[in-house]
Amino acid sequence: MNRSFDRWASILFVLVGVFFIFASRNLSETAYGSGVGPNIFPFGLGVLLVIFSVRLFYETFQYKDDTTQGIKLDWKNFSIILIITILYICLLEWFGYVLCTFLFLVIAFQIMERGKWLLTILIAGLFSGGVYYVYVYLLKGTLPSFPLF
Amino acid sequence: MTTLEFLYNGFLVSLQPENLLYAFIGVLIGTAVGVLPGIGPMSGVALLIPIMSTLTSGASPESAAASSIILLAGVYYGAMYGGSTTSILLNTPGESSSVITTLDGYQLAKQGKAGSALSIAAIGSFVAGIISLIALVLLAKPLSDLAIKFGPAEYFSLMILGLCAVSGLAGKSITKALMMTVFGLLLATIGIDSVSGIARFTFDMPILYQGLEFLTIAVGLFALGEVFKTILEKETNTGHVAKVGRIIPSKKDLKDSSAPIIRSSLLGFFIGILPGAGATLASFFSYIMEKKISKNRAQFGKGAIEGVAAPESANNAASGGAMIPMLTLGVPGSGTTAILMGALIMYNVQPGPLLFNDHPQVAWGLIASMFIGNLMLLILNMPLVKIFAKIIETPPKYLTPLIIAISIFGVYAVQVNTFDLFLLLGFGIAGYFLAKNDFPLAPLVLGLVLGPMIENNFRRALTTSNGDYGIFLTHPISLTFLVIAALWLIIPILLKLRGKKVIVNEEG
Numbered sequence: 001m002n003r004s005f006d007r008w009a010s011i012l013f014v015l016v017g018v019f020f021i022f023a024s025r026n027l028s029e030t031a032y033g034s035g036v037g038p039n040i041f042p043f044g045l046g047v048l049l050v051i052f053s054v055r056l057f058y059e060t061f062q063y064k065d066d067t068t069q070g071i072k073l074d075w076k077n078f079s080i081i082l083i084i085t086i087l088y089i090c091l092l093e094w095f096g097y098v099l100c101t102f103l104f105l106v107i108a109f110q111i112m113e114r115g116k117w118l119l120t121i122l123i124a125g126l127f128s129g130g131v132y133y134v135y136v137y138l139l140k141g142t143l144p145s146f147p148l149f
Numbered sequence: 150m151t152t153l154e155f156l157y158n159g160f161l162v163s164l165q166p167e168n169l170l171y172a173f174i175g176v177l178i179g180t181a182v183g184v185l186p187g188i189g190p191m192s193g194v195a196l197l198i199p200i201m202s203t204l205t206s207g208a209s210p211e212s213a214a215a216s217s218i219i220l221l222a223g224v225y226y227g228a229m230y231g232g233s234t235t236s237i238l239l240n241t242p243g244e245s246s247s248v249i250t251t252l253d254g255y256q257l258a259k260q261g262k263a264g265s266a267l268s269i270a271a272i273g274s275f276v277a278g279i280i281s282l283i284a285l286v287l288l289a290k291p292l293s294d295l296a297i298k299f300g301p302a303e304y305f306s307l308m309i310l311g312l313c314a315v316s317g318l319a320g321k322s323i324t325k326a327l328m329m330t331v332f333g334l335l336l337a338t339i340g341i342d343s344v345s346g347i348a349r350f351t352f353d354m355p356i357l358y359q360g361l362e363f364l365t366i367a368v369g370l371f372a373l374g375e376v377f378k379t380i381l382e383k384e385t386n387t388g389h390v391a392k393v394g395r396i397i398p399s400k401k402d403l404k405d406s407s408a409p410i411i412r413s414s415l416l417g418f419f420i421g422i423l424p425g426a427g428a429t430l431a432s433f434f435s436y437i438m439e440k441k442i443s444k445n446r447a448q449f450g451k452g453a454i455e456g457v458a459a460p461e462s463a464n465n466a467a468s469g470g471a472m473i474p475m476l477t478l479g480v481p482g483s484g485t486t487a488i489l490m491g492a493l494i495m496y497n498v499q500p501g502p503l504l505f506n507d508h509p510q511v512a513w514g515l516i517a518s519m520f521i522g523n524l525m526l527l528i529l530n531m532p533l534v535k536i537f538a539k540i541i542e543t544p545p546k547y548l549t550p551l552i553i554a555i556s557i558f559g560v561y562a563v564q565v566n567t568f569d570l571f572l573l574l575g576f577g578i579a580g581y582f583l584a585k586n587d588f589p590l591a592p593l594v595l596g597l598v599l600g601p602m603i604e605n606n607f608r609r610a611l612t613t614s615n616g617d618y619g620i621f622l623t624h625p626i627s628l629t630f631l632v633i634a635a636l637w638l639i640i641p642i643l644l645k646l647r648g649k650k651v652i653v654n655e656e657g
Contacts, residue, residue, distance in 0.1 A: 009586070016335070017335075020338075020350070028347055041608070042350070045334050081380055081553075082578075089571060104553075141206070143562070
């Protein structure tokens, strides 16, 4: 188990719990026709979350830390994929579904493994065009169409 | 109407051409999901919920719900068939419930008997599927008739029991599982409170009024989480795919495995009904049981056909058994059934005792379609197993970006806003890191699905008792549930304290 992750996670969850405890104090304490208000349930859960998180924090002192793992994580590819996914989401409603999806897939395929451009472009084109055609024309759904300008 | 009449009507629903097609696509995708190591039944089902809701958008709500659940359930039990393929051919399980199959399955493949191992696994899965379905048909009505007598206090305690059971068995640390459960329940409180109409934790953001969408969170946690895992950990199949060989099993193999199949089906079914104990535990226990009973004990681990037949039957029977508490009581016992239940709720179909009265089309249509789906799987898996073996070689290069694109399309098509897409991405990242550090995700989803119902029943019970918390302890059935729930958490802790090794269910 990764001790430092568990400690940070328990601190984070304590904060989440405390947040819900305080936020639920602003809620009404009664509901119409009932003495049981909308605040009790989240308040109780917040308390429970704090208790369990403190318990986890305590547990982190009990077990042996084995952070040393065999697998080396590929942070570079992950962060590039993450960034292009964020860009994809941000630009989706501006540049349209087909264009954004096509570009996203081409870049992502190439990041996963270089080369084979023809297959890359073919799969990306078929997916983005195919999904748009089926969804918008056959199923009459709504997707952001082509560039807004 | 009698059970048989209901079943007949169910067959009418599931034999409609479009539903037959959905069942077929479901089991086909399910088999592929089971075969592909990077994607498990939970992410497969989660990924397909938005796709199904767009595909069925033209139909009436009831038939749309029936069609969707037919396809989604097909993915679930189809994955149980497919999981055996990689275990046997590649020595890497396609999903966690087939881990135990690798022990004997790969040995058989090395001896050139992969084909008969695969077909015995398919036959075992089929028999188990049918046995658990018959039990489901017999138990559905009496169980829902019993559950309909429950009041809010009983219901609250029953759902607490479900949550505790799943938390007690999920993952390595009960503390972490409980944290995830509570976190899921807390996330469910965001949005407009259905009892008082007050907006909770929304900060006047209109987008939060309807609450966090279950679908977004499920797709993010499971589908994107697994994608990020593949990218970060660079999973590659370096193993050598064994030759399939002759598919028709020999008479001796059939004779040797028939008794283990029947035994494991029954055992798997009952383990499946128990909340928290899913297909993984069922396959594990059935293997141990067969090893104790079997005459050629020495062969186990060296390529005994019983060692393939038993776990593969058990995990399929367990997936049928797991449907029972979800459909009849409205309390799912595992992560995948929680996702299936979330899908039904999306269509305004509330699983639980009233399901069989209010929506017989959905409930019996699903059960009937599972008969047909199991038959399809048997036919698919026997002659086509060589084609499925090819799927293993699908390069992750194309698969992972496509899963991201499908997740984004699915969530956007249903929610039509980019807020949910960011939420999806956030939960994807959280899902990867939480799962990597042994924070189980199944309890979170379970809490999210059950949250609104737990809270409603909790408040209704307290309203009838004028705020007296004793109501949960004075009603005998409710008290029983709570005691069992407490035991479920305490017993594993006590066992651990005494130095015993506790088997946990990693599937969720």
